Structure formats: C-alpha cells, structure tokens
Amino acid sequence: MKPAFVGPAAPRAWLSAxxxxxxxxxxxxxxxxxxxxxxxxxxxxxxxxYALLFGVSFHFLHEDERIRxxxxxxxxxxxxxxxxxxxxxxxxxxxAALGWASAxxxxxCVLSTVLLGIGLARRLGLDTAQGLxxxxxxxxxxxxxALALSAVLPRSREQDRFTLLVVVTVTAFSTLAMLIYPLLAHALHLTPGxxxxxxxxxxxxxxxxxxAGYLLGTVAGDTATVVKLFRVSLLALVVLAAAAAYRSRTADSGTGARLRLTALVPWFLWLFLALVLLQSAHAIPPAMLPMLAEVSRDCLVLAIAALGVKTSFQALLRTGWRPFVLLLTETVWLGAAWLLVLLAGWTH
Structure with missing residues (x-):
C-alpha cells in the first residue's frame, strides 16, 4: 500500500489535512x-x-470530535x-543591573516559595507536581x-483542572496585590528602590x-519591572529541572542515552534561551520587540481560552479547598519574605 502523501506535494497535503x-x-x-x-x-x-471564564462557558463543545x-x-x-x-x-x-545582593x-525568595509549595502540598494530601x-x-x-510547567508535567484531567484553578487563583491574588501592595509599601515608608x-x-x-510599580513613581516602576523580568528568566531553569525530573521517572529503561539527552530540554525552552541571548546582544531589531510581545500574549490568551474549554466548573469544585489554601499560603509567604529581606537591609 502506498503512503497517504508522497512526493513534493506531501508537506502541503499533510498541512491541509x-x-x-x-x-x-x-x-x-x-x-x-x-x-x-x-x-x-x-x-x-x-x-x-476573561479568556479563562469565557472558555469555561464553552466546555460543552469540548466533547465534539470536530472541536477537540x-x-x-x-x-x-x-x-x-x-x-x-x-x-x-x-x-x-x-x-546584572540588579546587583548580586538583590539577585x-x-x-x-523564589526557591523558598517553590519548596514551601511542594512541602505544603504533601501535607494537604496533594501530589508533588501540584505543589511544584x-x-x-x-x-x-x-x-x-503555570502554563509552562503544565507543558512538561505529566498530563491528566485532574492535572488540567488543577492548572486551571491555579491560573484563576493566582490571577485574582495578583490583582488584589496590585491594589494592596503599593499602599503597604507607602505605609512602611519604603524607599522607591x-x-x-x-x-x-x-x-x-x-x-x-x-x-503597581509605576503607581509609586518611575524609579519604583523601573526597578519592579527589572526584578519581575529576572523572576521570569528563572522560569527556564525551573522548567528544565521539572522536565529532567519527570522524564527520568517515566523514561523507558531501554531508551538510549542520546535520545534521553535530546528529549530532556523541550524545544520551547531552547527558543526561550536563544531569544534571551539575542536580546542581550541587541540582535533583535527594536521594531520587532512589540510584535514579539504581542504574539506571545496572543498565544497565551489562546492557550488559556482552550484550557477553559477543556474544564468545567463542576470539575473545578471537586478539587476542594486544599489548592486555594496552598496558593494563599504561598502568596502570603512570598510577600512576607520580601518584607523581611527589605526591612532587615539584606539587599544593600
């Protein structure tokens, strides 16, 4: 029997299908x-x-084989x-502009929060992947x-529901923090830095x-943006570690070492690191940066909408109170840890 697509038209036919x-x-x-x-x-x-909530309202279409x-x-x-x-x-x-103490x-603070999540998840009866x-x-x-980690962690319906709950909860907590933290910084008489x-x-x-940063002025806003982007850069290391840990657990013992090494780092992580290096070398034209940022945002909104379509509110309610307590504890810990660092003067 002949293959379905042969010859020069094969890629076009495959893409069309x-x-x-x-x-x-x-x-x-x-x-x-x-x-x-x-x-x-x-x-x-x-x-x-918004994309998440709108997506959940279309969950009934997920069972349609034409949509899935x-x-x-x-x-x-x-x-x-x-x-x-x-x-x-x-x-x-x-x-580098942050300085070694701030970095x-x-x-x-990132590492302690991740470890707290893993440890507390076990105490609450959740698994390690959910804590991570x-x-x-x-x-x-x-x-x-949350979306980046979900791409390398073991997939299941329960894990998808948990990911959706995390996205909803951290977005809500982040919005509340945006309103509360500038007031807290002002009340504690923190300097702009x-x-x-x-x-x-x-x-x-x-x-x-x-x-929230620019509510407190230009210096505070610029510093907050750089610190946040540094936190984002740590995502690559965490995703790499998670991919290594979970793929080593599930790898077939007969798989060759070369295959394991090539499968260890997901392709999107290589692209992430390559873009960091290109941007550091000023090799990306400035005119392209807004476009890349917009494409990234659009892709994430599409992914969130799809995640909503895959999950129902009834399924979310079955996750119970434990994930909410887990995320609330992690949020409070991260904020308190930073206040302790700043008030103790450990960033100077």
Missing amino acids: ALAARWRGLMLCAVIAMAASLIARLHGGPQLL PGVELCTSLVLRLGVALLGARITLEQI LAVVA LSGCATAICGASA QAGLFIGGSIHDVAQVVA
Missing part, C-alpha cells in the same frame, strides 16, 4: 480570545482571566510558543509559569507588577 482537523477548535479559541481582549480593552481587568483537536493544539503547541517568546523581553544586562534575594506548579506560579510569573524590589519580587503577573 492537519488544518482540516483542527480549524474549528482553533477558531473557537480565537473568538474567545478576541472577546476577552475586547472586554479587557473597553472595561479594564485581567485579559487572561484544535483545542488540544492550543494547549500544546500554541502554549509552548507563547512561553518561548517571553524570552525576547529579558536581557542579561537587566539581570540572590530574588533567587532565595502552584509554587512556581506564585514565585515566578503567575499564569505564564525598596518598593520596586517588593512589588517586582512578590506580585505574580507582569502586567500587575508594572501597574
């Missing part, structure tokens, strides 16, 4: 993403949260591309970190960090 199977799901997620973007632009509020392949594509390939393009926002020069404080995902979402960059470190080191999502 792939699009024919997935375009309906892709269009559904695209419409949801555009609606979320429009509402966020007109009325304010978190775009990702496109939704799955958005939660896999599109998601990974969105995370990879975040690398174009970070340079090694920005990280060490960022690493210590919630800890990284809190410590690094909110919904983006200290306030920037506190805001950039403790709020989950990039957009909320920028908004």
